[in-house]
Amino acid sequence: xxxxxxxxxxxxxxxxxxxxxxxxxxxxxxxxxxxxxxxxxxxxxxxxxxxxxxxxxxxxxxxxxxxxxxxxxxxxxxxxxxxxxxxxxxxxxxxxxxxxxxxxxxxxxxxxxxxxxxxxxxxxxxxxxxxxxxxxxxxxxxxxxxxxxxxxxxxxxxxxxxxxxxxxxxxxxxxxxxxxxxxxxxxxxxxxxxxxxxxxxxxxxxxxxxxxxxxxxxxxxxxxxxxxxxxxxxxxxxxxxxxxxxxxxxxxxxxxxxxxxxxxxxxxxxxxxxxxxxxxxxxxxxxxxxxxxxxxxxxxxxxxxxxxxxxxxxxxxxxxxxxxxxxx
Amino acid sequence: xxxxxxxxxxxxxxxxxxxxxxxxxxxxxxxxxxxxxxxxxxxxxxxxxxxxxxxxxxxxxxxxxxxxxxxxxxxxxxxxxxxxxxxxxxxxxxxxxxxxxxxxxxxxxxxxxxxxxxxxxxxxxxxxxxxxxxxxxxxxxxxxxxxxxxxxxxxxxxxxxxxxxxxxxxxxxxxxxxxxxxxxxxxxxxxxxxxxxxxxxxxxxxxxxxxxxxxxxxxxxxxxxxxxxxxxxxxxxxxxxxxxxxxxxxxxxxxxxxxxxxxxxxxxxxxxxxxxxxxxxxxxxxxxxxxxxxxxxxxxxxxxxxxxxxxxxxxxxxxxxxxxxxxxxxxxxxxxxxxxxxxxxxxxxxxxxxxxxxxxxxxxxxxxx
Numbered sequence: 127x128x129x130x131x132x133x134x135x136x137x138x139x140x141x142x143x144x145x146x147x148x149x150x151x152x153x154x155x156x157x158x159x160x161x162x163x164x165x166x167x168x169x170x171x172x173x174x175x176x177x178x179x180x181x182x183x184x185x186x187x188x189x190x191x192x193x194x195x196x197x198x199x200x201x202x203x204x205x206x207x208x209x210x211x212x213x214x215x216x217x218x219x220x221x222x223x224x225x226x227x228x229x230x231x232x233x234x235x236x237x238x239x240x241x242x243x244x245x246x247x248x249x250x251x252x253x254x255x256x257x258x259x260x261x262x263x264x265x266x267x268x269x270x271x272x273x274x275x276x277x278x279x280x281x282x283x284x285x286x287x288x289x290x291x292x293x294x295x296x297x298x299x300x301x302x303x304x305x306x307x308x309x310x311x312x313x314x315x316x317x318x319x320x321x322x323x324x325x326x327x328x329x330x331x332x333x334x335x336x337x338x339x340x341x342x343x344x345x346x347x348x349x350x351x352x353x354x355x356x357x358x359x360x361x362x363x364x365x366x367x368x369x370x371x372x373x374x375x376x377x378x379x380x381x382x383x384x385x386x387x388x389x390x391x392x393x394x395x396x397x398x399x400x401x402x403x404x405x406x407x408x409x410x411x412x413x414x415x416x417x418x419x420x421x422x423x424x425x426x427x428x429x430x431x432x433x434x435x436x437x438x439x440x441x442x443x444x445x446x447x448x449x450x451x452x453x454x
Numbered sequence: 455x456x457x458x459x460x461x462x463x464x465x466x467x468x469x470x471x472x473x474x475x476x477x478x479x480x481x482x483x484x485x486x487x488x489x490x491x492x493x494x495x496x497x498x499x500x501x502x503x504x505x506x507x508x509x510x511x512x513x514x515x516x517x518x519x520x521x522x523x524x525x526x527x528x529x530x531x532x533x534x535x536x537x538x539x540x541x542x543x544x545x546x547x548x549x550x551x552x553x554x555x556x557x558x559x560x561x562x563x564x565x566x567x568x569x570x571x572x573x574x575x576x577x578x579x580x581x582x583x584x585x586x587x588x589x590x591x592x593x594x595x596x597x598x599x600x601x602x603x604x605x606x607x608x609x610x611x612x613x614x615x616x617x618x619x620x621x622x623x624x625x626x627x628x629x630x631x632x633x634x635x636x637x638x639x640x641x642x643x644x645x646x647x648x649x650x651x652x653x654x655x656x657x658x659x660x661x662x663x664x665x666x667x668x669x670x671x672x673x674x675x676x677x678x679x680x681x682x683x684x685x686x687x688x689x690x691x692x693x694x695x696x697x698x699x700x701x702x703x704x705x706x707x708x709x710x711x712x713x714x715x716x717x718x719x720x721x722x723x724x725x726x727x728x729x730x731x732x733x734x735x736x737x738x739x740x741x742x743x744x745x746x747x748x749x750x751x752x753x754x755x756x757x758x759x760x761x762x763x764x765x766x767x768x769x770x771x772x773x774x775x776x777x778x779x780x781x782x783x784x785x786x787x788x789x790x791x792x793x794x795x796x797x798x799x800x801x802x803x804x805x806x807x808x809x810x811x812x813x814x815x816x817x818x819x820x821x822x823x
Contacts, residue, residue: 137658144662149670156677272803274755276762277795280782288785295785393669394759398782409763412673420670428665 134439138432145428146421147196153412153420154192159183160212160415186212188417199421208425209418211411218422221407226389228298229396229403231319233388236326244331245370248338252346253365264336271332279325279398286321294318296400322399326392337380341373348372375445382438386430482740485815492811495804499624502801506621509533513570513614515578517552520565530568533618550576553583570611572601574618574772577609593786604789606780612789615772616797622773623801626688626757627750633692635699635746642703642742643730647711653704664697668756676765684771687760691753698745706738740816747809751802758798774798 161182183189187198202209208218247263254260287295294300298318303311345351346369354368389404396405404423411419486492510530511518516539518530523542529552532539548555550573556563571583580588588609589595595605603612645656672690676682710716711734719733761775762782774794781790 141658141661141665144658145665148662148666149674152671152674152678156674158677268806269803272751272806273799274758274795274802276759277778277791277798280778280785280791280795284785284788284791394763397763408667408670412670424667424670427667431665432661 134436138436141432142425142428143200146200146425149424150196150199150417150421151192153415153417154195156415158415159188160186160417161188199418203425208422211416211419213411213414213416214419218418221419222404222422222426225402225404225407228401229389229405231315232322232326232401232403235319236323236330237384237388239323239327240330240334243327244334244338247331247335248342249365249370251335251339252342252369253361255343264339267332267335270328271336273329275325275329275392276394276398278328279321279395282321282324283398293321296398298400298402318399322395322401325395334377334380338373338377341376342369345369345372375442378441378445379438382434382436382441385434385437386427389426389430478737478740482812482815486811489811489814491807492815495807495811498800498804499808502620502624502804505617506624509618509621511568513572513574513611513617514568515550515552515571515573517556517565517567520552520556520563522556522563523560533574570602570613572611572614574610574614577605578611593784595787595789597789603793604787606777606787606790607784612777612793615777616774616794619772619774619777619794620797622684622757622771623754623797626684626691627753627801627805629685629688630691630695630753631746631749633689634696634749635742637693638696638699638745639703639735639742641696642700642705643707643735645700646704646707647726647730647734649708656700657704660697660700663694666694668694672756672760673765684773687757688753691756695749695753695756699742699749702745703738703742706741707734710734710738740812744809744813744816747805747812751805751809754798754801754805758794 161179180189187195190198199209208222210217211221214221247267251260251263283295286293294317296318298315299311300314300318303314306314342365351364351369354364359368393405393409395401396403397409400406407419408423410416411423505512510516510533514530514533516529516532518528520527520529525542527540527542529539529543543552546555546559552565556565572578572589577589577591586600589601589605589611591605591609592607595601595607595609597604601611601613603616605611606615641656641660645653645660668691671694672687675690676686679686707730716729716733719729724733758773758775758778761773762779764779774797777790777794778798781787781794784790
């Protein structure tokens with residue numbers, strides 16, 4: 127186990143270096159620098175003289191070729207220094223911490239909702255396999271699964287916000303947020319979060335419940351289920367205690383793989399609802415050519431993706447005694 | 455594969471008692487045909503293909519066929535490529551107003567018009583078509599008898615844009631997944647067939663590409679290219695979307711390289727290249743087609759998502775995602791969101807259904823289910 131972990135970590139570090147190197151090279155070769163883009167945004171007419179630009183480039187380390195800057199960046203990251211955002215004049219670490227909260231509000235509530243709904247739905251549909259209601263629910267779920275979330279977001283905006291006026295169109299807080307009481311604040315965020323959470327949830331809900339159903343379908347054909355039925359256990363006991371517990375393993379692995387998306391947020395959904403989360407930050411920092419922020423976010427996503435894969439494998443080995451992690 | 459089954463069918467034709475064993479593809483097709491939804495989806499994609507090919511004949515302002523000054527022309531081809539529209543119309547200063555100019559400049563001319571006289575690139579003006587009013591603009595452009603799916607802010611017909619946008623939606627899927635399929639199968643085949651350090655290296659490569667966020671890669675590359683076209687985008691989507699295919703191909707090749715027919719081929723001294731592409735590949739293609747089909751759906755989503763964010767095909771090209779983006783700027787104009795949104799949804803749904811049908815038709819474990 128230990129040497130397996132060491133090996134995986136070693137490979138993971140190499141992968142990380144490769145990814146960050148590629149992204150660093152790519153973004154540094156995009157036309158425009160943070161300074162030129164920033165100037166154009168503030169005042170198109172105002173132009174810095176070359177001496178000033180040179181000075182700023184030196185201050186941000188843009189005067190070196192990109193592979194040298196990459197070395198500097200790696201050295202800083204190893205000392206836990208992620209640099210300062212060029213366009214926002216803030217440390218990248220603090221910027222990411224600020225944006226993490228809003229994204230977590232959406233992703234955690236959506237994850238919770240997904241599991242709360244998908245497990246009963248998956249069990250229900252495997253209990254009523256082939257019946258009319260199960261097939262109807264199955265078809266609807268399949269359609270939802272194929273429904274693009276950004277189209278759904280626009281439909282919701284048109285109907286719930288624009289036509290009925292029940293929910294705010296976008297943003298996370300109302301104007302008078304600061305002067306509200308705690309419960310009002312919570313209610314305010316809840317109202318703003320409802321539409322994005324729906325958009326996040328329905329697709330994964332459809333995916334998870336179909337996933338559970340498919341796994342249940344395979345388990346229910348096993349001999350031990352027949353044995354359990356033969357010894358006279360009730361259908362619910364068989365379904366939940368005997369069958370469902372054995373579908374837990376793939377479900378657990380799935381959690382590991384959702385790790386990056388928990389913090390990653392969705393660029394499109396966050397943009398549609400102007401939600402101040404990680405996805406928005408990513409998008410904005412690409413537009414602003416804010417190299418330190420892009421690199422900080424890339425590093426975080428890559429670590430999460432790799433960690434998620436590793437966790438999924440370890441969970442898998444822990445949950446299923448048949449799977450052994452080989453030391454070699 | 456093909457040869458083997460043909461030989462077999464010849465030998466079995468003499469002994470009638472033995473049931474002819476159908477070849478793998480025929481068998482998969484048989485089972486696929488049995489799935490109504492998947493077949494329906496396939497027909498729908500065929501229908502989209504038809505719409506894409508005949509787009510200029512369905513909606514346009516240029517005649518499909520016309521006779522002008524004694525010659526037959528096909529001006530509608532200009533929608534595919536500018537150069538295919540005969541230069542004579544430019545020389546005679548038609549300025550894309552065919553109905554009035556044909557009549558004015560040659561009294562003997564005749565023309566067969568597209569089914570719907572609307573243009574995907576510009577507004578149709580007053581009196582352009584025998585006394586009919588021009589297209590409404592802004593919020594007044596709701597769906598009507600003349601503009602089936604309404605008009606956008608500039609008064610351009612949405613139906614015409616969607617019909618002409620079908621080409622992009624279909625091409626994006628096929629071209630990008632064609633690229634992804636080739637890369638994925640080659641990488642997966644090499645990793646799975648040779649194993650050892652080649653597998654180690656290629657698996658790392660797959661991991662790296664998987665970890666790089668697609669969006670940042672696409673945005674970065676689009677920024678680097680001077681004038682990005684829809685073809686660049688397809689290439690980028692293809693170059694980032696092959697990892698799933700490679701993983702599956704790798705697994706299939708690992709499984710099949712140990713099988714008897716590969717051993718038999720090896721003992722007869724057939725080259726490795728031939729074994730990979732002529733022996734193993736045809737047998738692993740059906741499972742590999744599954745992620746490709748799902749990938750087409752994903753590619754359509756990525757393209758419309760990018761167009762939606764404003765990074766899609768350059769403006770004059772009509773695309774479903776671009777229409778959504780227009781609709782987002784004014785939510786009152788629901789028709790700008792509803793119709794393209796449903797079109798994207800249906801295309802994605804169709805590909806998902808086909809992919810699932812293929813999966814169940816080609817996977818022996820699911821056959822009885």
